[in-house]
Amino acid sequence: MTAAADQIAIGDIDGNSQGDLIGVWESGTWIKSSAIGQWSLLTRYSPASSLAAGDLHGNSRDDILGSWSSGVWSWSSFVEDWNLVTSYPAQLLTTSRYNHGTGDALAGVWDSGLWLWEGDEWNLLTEIRPSAIALGDLTGDGRAEVIGSWSSGVWYWNSSDEQWTRITHHPSSLLTAGDLTGNGRDEVAGVWDSGIWFYRLPEVLWEHVTEAVPTAVTSGRISSDLADQGQAYEALFISDEIISAP
Ligand SMILES: [Ca+2]
Ligand SMILES: [Ca+2]
Numbered sequence: 001m002t003a004a005a006d007q008i009a010i011g012d013i014d015g016n017s018q019g020d021l022i023g024v025w026e027s028g029t030w031i032k033s034s035a036i037g038q039w040s041l042l043t044r045y046s047p048a049s050s051l052a053a054g055d056l057h058g059n060s061r062d063d064i065l066g067s068w069s070s071g072v073w074s075w076s077s078f079v080e081d082w083n084l085v086t087s088y089p090a091q092l093l094t095t096s097r098y099n100h101g102t103g104d105a106l107a108g109v110w111d112s113g114l115w116l117w118e119g120d121e122w123n124l125l126t127e128i129r130p131s132a133i134a135l136g137d138l139t140g141d142g143r144a145e146v147i148g149s150w151s152s153g154v155w156y157w158n159s160s161d162e163q164w165t166r167i168t169h170h171p172s173s174l175l176t177a178g179d180l181t182g183n184g185r186d187e188v189a190g191v192w193d194s195g196i197w198f199y200r201l202p203e204v205l206w207e208h209v210t211e212a213v214p215t216a217v218t219s220g221r222i223s224s225d226l227a228d229q230g231q232a233y234e235a236l237f238i239s240d241e242i243i244s245a246p
């Protein structure tokens, strides 16, 4: 089976300091533990409509976040249990390790708009709902920017001055953010008809990565190999090429 995942995310769920890959297929939500190296089924419950992973509680263990018709739930491998985050189903969810509170920043899209959680309060950024979102520290100050795609293009919200900046007029179908260059600040990567491009600051430069147009994209570090080679960068994962269905 080589079906592409509907959604993918990376987080250190088993707590060994290496990212684990999480994927959603028709068959349910699966996790590939970095410690065991094999896929296991997390839940056979109907596929999550959105997926993310992050350390919501500041305990250095990432939680899996998914949205179903009953609302947004988080799963912790630490307590091995599900928790209801909110009974409002989210259309999109994303996390970032950068924040100014306890735990990772979380952003989501609900019927009411685009919301950001920074560990202490929810902040409504706009009632106009984006079709794709990502969170990453583009400015290098340790706080995550919120990136979104609308019909007018891709914009990011600077968490320090709370201003919106448009980085392209072309709407992206999927977004992710991660430190793809290893310079300590995150880049935005997006998917367009021409493939995947990423945007780097402070150069204000777009770079073409591949002509592949994946169904899911995420970024992160799933092994210590890169660090062992003295590389600090994160890798880009696209469903079509990196993961096949378990
Ligand atoms: Ca792990
Ligand atoms: Ca920032």
Ligand SMILES: [Ca+2]
Residues within 6 Å of the ligand: 178, 179, 180, 181, 182, 183, 184, 185, 186, 187
């Ligand atoms: Ca970077």
